[in-house]
Amino acid sequence: MGSDGRASLAELGGSGSLISQRNMFDAIGGVPRPATDTVMEATGVEKSFGRLHVLKGVSLTVRRREVVVLCGPSGSGKTTFIRCINHLEKIHSGRIFVNGHLIGYREQKGKLVEDKERNIARQRQEIGMVFQRFNLFPHMTALGNIIEAPIRVRGTPEAEAIEMGRALLTRVGLTHKADVYPTQRSGGQQQRVAIARALAMKPALMLFDEPTSALDPEMIGEVLDVMKELALEGMTMIVVSHEMGFAREVADRVVMMDDGRIIEEGTPDHFFTDPQHERTKAFLSKIL
Amino acid sequence: MHPGSLLATISPHFDMDFLLKFVFPPSGALLGGLAITIYVAVAAQLIGVVLGVLSGLAGMSRRALLRSLNGVYIWFFRGTPVIVQIALLYYGTPYLLGVDLFPLDIHIGGLDLAGAVLAGILALGVNEGAYMSEIVRAGILSVDPGQAEAAKSLGMTYRLTMSRIVLPQALRVIIPPLGNEFNNMLKTTSLLSIIGVEELFRNASSVAAATFKPFEPLLGVSVYYLILTTIWSTIQGRIERRLGASTVRVDQPGLWARMVGLRSPSSGGPAR
Numbered sequence: 001m002g003s004d005g006r007a008s009l010a011e012l013g014g015s016g017s018l019i020s021q022r023n024m025f026d027a028i029g030g031v032p033r034p035a036t037d038t039v040m041e042a043t044g045v046e047k048s049f050g051r052l053h054v055l056k057g058v059s060l061t062v063r064r065r066e067v068v069v070l071c072g073p074s075g076s077g078k079t080t081f082i083r084c085i086n087h088l089e090k091i092h093s094g095r096i097f098v099n100g101h102l103i104g105y106r107e108q109k110g111k112l113v114e115d116k117e118r119n120i121a122r123q124r125q126e127i128g129m130v131f132q133r134f135n136l137f138p139h140m141t142a143l144g145n146i147i148e149a150p151i152r153v154r155g156t157p158e159a160e161a162i163e164m165g166r167a168l169l170t171r172v173g174l175t176h177k178a179d180v181y182p183t184q185r186s187g188g189q190q191q192r193v194a195i196a197r198a199l200a201m202k203p204a205l206m207l208f209d210e211p212t213s214a215l216d217p218e219m220i221g222e223v224l225d226v227m228k229e230l231a232l233e234g235m236t237m238i239v240v241s242h243e244m245g246f247a248r249e250v251a252d253r254v255v256m257m258d259d260g261r262i263i264e265e266g267t268p269d270h271f272f273t274d275p276q277h278e279r280t281k282a283f284l285s286k287i288l
Numbered sequence: 289m290h291p292g293s294l295l296a297t298i299s300p301h302f303d304m305d306f307l308l309k310f311v312f313p314p315s316g317a318l319l320g321g322l323a324i325t326i327y328v329a330v331a332a333q334l335i336g337v338v339l340g341v342l343s344g345l346a347g348m349s350r351r352a353l354l355r356s357l358n359g360v361y362i363w364f365f366r367g368t369p370v371i372v373q374i375a376l377l378y379y380g381t382p383y384l385l386g387v388d389l390f391p392l393d394i395h396i397g398g399l400d401l402a403g404a405v406l407a408g409i410l411a412l413g414v415n416e417g418a419y420m421s422e423i424v425r426a427g428i429l430s431v432d433p434g435q436a437e438a439a440k441s442l443g444m445t446y447r448l449t450m451s452r453i454v455l456p457q458a459l460r461v462i463i464p465p466l467g468n469e470f471n472n473m474l475k476t477t478s479l480l481s482i483i484g485v486e487e488l489f490r491n492a493s494s495v496a497a498a499t500f501k502p503f504e505p506l507l508g509v510s511v512y513y514l515i516l517t518t519i520w521s522t523i524q525g526r527i528e529r530r531l532g533a534s535t536v537r538v539d540q541p542g543l544w545a546r547m548v549g550l551r552s553p554s555s556g557g558p559a560r
């Protein structure tokens with residue numbers, strides 16, 4: 001789908017209609033305007049867990065407003081790779097840049113030295129992450145989960161954060177759930193709160209680590225719908241997922257990983273109808 | 289039947305009236321002892337909690353030096369008797385340093401304090417820290433690592449992640465053994481009698497010595513310890529129920545179960 005084909009917010013309507021378009025746009029983080037068109041650039045990323053070599057030189061560039069779906073068999077390194085992008089995992093060689101910042105490291109005489117914790121925390125503010133198991137804070141309400149980081153990390157005034165938080169809840173279809181403790185709710189609701197929580201930091205890039213894998217089948221749709229709208233609004237997204245329907249419909253590019261490498265990538269049309277690699281064909285035949 | 293008559297039939301030496309008078313109304317000296325026991329226990333426990341959090345975090349630090357220093361701290365204070373530690377601090381360190389660290393009267397702020405009381409609070413607090421350390425560590429480890437990851441992914445620093453996300457959730461696991469630790473602390477204060485702190489036990493011992501009645505004052509002071517620990521058990525139960533309400537419901541033993549010790553082994557502190 002080209003950028004012209006994206007539906008405007010007005011056309012989307014739906015749950016967000018109570019607030020003005022402009023506010024809604026702010027609430028979901030808006031569209032970042034980096035100096036370059038590249039939001040994330042990874043080159044030659046290598047990573048091992050002990051003797052297990054999980055990433056064997058992964059390079060990937062993701063541009064502004066692009067939606068990239070990472071797929072591949074389990075153990076292929078796709079989850080590890082997106083966890084490297086916000087430095088939840090260390091890398092052993094290669095470089096990852098988000099918005100032009102080298103993530104997690106400083107270069108000293110050509111070698112990578114892990115950056116100060118405070119700097120890494122600052123870099124992560126630009127990168128939203130949604131986890132397979134939601135990881136909502138159980139001691140906070142839905143709204144509390146969302147406003148925590150804006151208030152504590154960004155220093156957003158509480159009233160403003162609450163207003164934004166409520167707008168985000170509306171945005172993910174949970175207008176009246178502000179005061180519930182979300183860990184007692186369905187997985188679908190939890191994941192939607194988790195998405196709102198990540199968006200509250202107004203990130204330039206959203207990472208989704210198998211966001212629907214832990215959900216009951218009937219809840220998958222509601223989470224994918226929120227992700228679809230987010231994509232249509234121009235959020236830059238990297239999504240690890242087995243949801244090939246989502247990939248076909250929403251992704252600008254589908255990337256196939258196998259055994260720690262990217263073995264194939266292309267537009268959904270190309271990827272699903274005319275895969276080149278034998279492994280991709282085998283993978284698709286199993287999953288479709 | 290008079291409650292004391294059973295004991296009286298067993299032993300002609302038992303003096304019920306003496307016991308009742310000792311317990312109620314309490315003498316001024318006994319009340320003073322009660323006050324000292326309570327505030328020494330509270331102050332020492334507070335020091336223990338603060339040290340325990342610091343030590344628990346140090347034990348999980350990425351810095352090897354910090355971890356090993358912490359290891360020595362826990363090793364020493366859990367590996368030696370607390371009564372030795374009390375004597376070591378009160379008698380040993382002033383001698384070693386050649387400074388009267390714990391004079392008879394100390395004025396801190398507006399507070400008048402006997403030196404022995406200060407030494408006792410410090411000794412019990414530092415000892416308690418070593419036990420709390422393990423409890424805090426277990427509490428932190430009980431929190432799903434995904435919680436810290438989510439906090440970090442939102443740009444929270446280590447300090448924020450711990451103070452806002454991990455430690456509040458660790459409390460659910462920390463509070464029950466912390467309550468047991470304080471219950472212990474209320475009783476362990478009696479060890480300070482050896483350095484002359486006029487707490488409940490020393491008070492009762494003095495009465496016993498002065499009246500040649502070794503039984504009644506000690507039984508009487510036991511009543512006071514029981515009152516303290518029973519009140520604390522009730523408070524602890526309320527705290528735990530409130531903590532349980534906002535997150536996952538935990539089955540809490542009732543007052544009776546706590547009093548007679550019918551508790552699941554998992555909720556207890558480390559073995560002493």
